[in-house]
Amino acid sequence: MKRLLMLAIGVSCVTAGVSLGEPAERPPLKEFIGINGHFQFKPELYSETCRLARNYHNMDWDVQKPGDPITVPNCVNKVNWDAHVYGKWASHGFEVDLCAQFGKFGEANSEYTKLWRGQDSWAYQYGHELARYFGPSGQHRLVTSIEIGNEPGSDFDDALYQKLFIQMAKGIRDADRQIKIVTATAQSGAADKYSKSLEDTFSSPKIKPLYDVINLHVYAIKPKKEGQSPWDRSYPENPALSYLKVVDQAIAFRDRHAPDKEVWITEFGYDACTAEAMTKREGWAKKLNWQGVSDKQQAQYLVRSILCFAERDVDRAYLYYFNDSDQASVHAASGLTRHFQPKPSFWAIKHLYQTLGDYHFTKVSTKSEGELYVYEFTHHDDPTRGCWVVWSPTGEERELEITLQELPGTLLRCERMALSEGGPEKVDYHSTSDGKLKLTLSESPTYLMYKKVK
Numbered sequence: 001m002k003r004l005l006m007l008a009i010g011v012s013c014v015t016a017g018v019s020l021g022e023p024a025e026r027p028p029l030k031e032f033i034g035i036n037g038h039f040q041f042k043p044e045l046y047s048e049t050c051r052l053a054r055n056y057h058n059m060d061w062d063v064q065k066p067g068d069p070i071t072v073p074n075c076v077n078k079v080n081w082d083a084h085v086y087g088k089w090a091s092h093g094f095e096v097d098l099c100a101q102f103g104k105f106g107e108a109n110s111e112y113t114k115l116w117r118g119q120d121s122w123a124y125q126y127g128h129e130l131a132r133y134f135g136p137s138g139q140h141r142l143v144t145s146i147e148i149g150n151e152p153g154s155d156f157d158d159a160l161y162q163k164l165f166i167q168m169a170k171g172i173r174d175a176d177r178q179i180k181i182v183t184a185t186a187q188s189g190a191a192d193k194y195s196k197s198l199e200d201t202f203s204s205p206k207i208k209p210l211y212d213v214i215n216l217h218v219y220a221i222k223p224k225k226e227g228q229s230p231w232d233r234s235y236p237e238n239p240a241l242s243y244l245k246v247v248d249q250a251i252a253f254r255d256r257h258a259p260d261k262e263v264w265i266t267e268f269g270y271d272a273c274t275a276e277a278m279t280k281r282e283g284w285a286k287k288l289n290w291q292g293v294s295d296k297q298q299a300q301y302l303v304r305s306i307l308c309f310a311e312r313d314v315d316r317a318y319l320y321y322f323n324d325s326d327q328a329s330v331h332a333a334s335g336l337t338r339h340f341q342p343k344p345s346f347w348a349i350k351h352l353y354q355t356l357g358d359y360h361f362t363k364v365s366t367k368s369e370g371e372l373y374v375y376e377f378t379h380h381d382d383p384t385r386g387c388w389v390v391w392s393p394t395g396e397e398r399e400l401e402i403t404l405q406e407l408p409g410t411l412l413r414c415e416r417m418a419l420s421e422g423g424p425e426k427v428d429y430h431s432t433s434d435g436k437l438k439l440t441l442s443e444s445p446t447y448l449m450y451k452k453v454k
Helices: 081-091 120-134 158-175 243-257 283-287 295-311 344-356
Strands: 006-009 033-037 052-058 095-101 145-148 180-187 213-217 262-268 316-319 359-368 372-379 385-391 399-404 409-416 429-431 437-442 446-452
Touching: 033 262, 033 344, 052 081, 052 316, 081 095, 081 120, 095 120, 120 145, 120 158, 145 158, 158 180, 180 243, 180 262, 213 243, 243 262, 262 295, 295 316, 295 344, 295 359, 295 372, 295 385, 344 385, 344 446, 359 385, 372 399, 385 399, 385 437, 409 437, 437 446
Parallel strands: 006 399, 033 052, 033 316, 052 095, 095 145, 145 180, 180 213, 213 262, 262 316
Antiparallel strands: 359 372, 372 385, 385 446, 399 437, 409 446, 429 437
């Protein structure tokens, strides 16, 4: 249903919690947007949406147990990381982040974790071999960064993790000085099941000099409510969520304690499956009445999340996930494709990438909570070219009739986020006698491309 709201938008109305002083220049979105992949990833398909990719590189694929001979790029499970994964990705223009995750070697209280005892030198050699073969200084040049662990969290003994981190990081650094070393998933404050504590794990003077990037996983989880599954998600700008607050807290930690580090979000996403799949929910998803979002909402919320991340002093943001099989469960319907067929989110991210790939975030022009957001982007190589991205920051599927302040240039085109192969929707607008713009916009971001007046 269309809700008519007449908004005369002028100066910014900014919510608390984010510093909006003169920011450092942000990277263009083509160097910002990434995607999570794995063995089945189709680089020729997803290269339409981004040029950064992250792979879950299981240590328990490489060897049967810590201490075994390291045969990179060949795995004990017969996968060749070069021929089957990274070589293909790189040939399609992807810059690759290798996430060396512990897999079963990191299961709490398992026999495998006990096998790490006395394997300090092996951990060093493992990191060294990964960087030597795959790093940007070597012959193959297939990856530019390595994460030491994915989500070891509070279940992985922290003293053991720190010991392994130090040894692997030293091995990586000694093999390739150019490669970026990335922490496991972390957050400011106490550790939880999925994230290490920045203060407790990554503030040590022995560890801090060894990494280049602080690594975050953030999901827009709704506050707990009776009768609602603990995994349901909301729209990204919802002030009741910890979603963006976790990012701001990590940036604040970085600014105080490690100002030379980058901040990456290596996982964020939304689950969207079909109505038919929802009727087949099983186990806890059925018992707890788990709810995903619609295909359209997934597209809207992913694009808007990227815009909110781009506002912040974040260097990269990787979408979770590349593909799904239409399963009604958390993390099982997060793909940009379903059975490798594009979902609306695929077309929305492709349109964002192609429209603003060469643009970087410049400033917030308007931020009126629950009403309207207007963000300004500027072409990275041509400062005379700009874009306002305008959207309704709610989850209500409403439409707004608005009057915008005068653009800082001549409007070239006005289009709404794409949801299909047909491309973006043209948005009609009306110019007033005093140079303002009247148009209808919605939960789907609208792009106003303009040429700045000299």
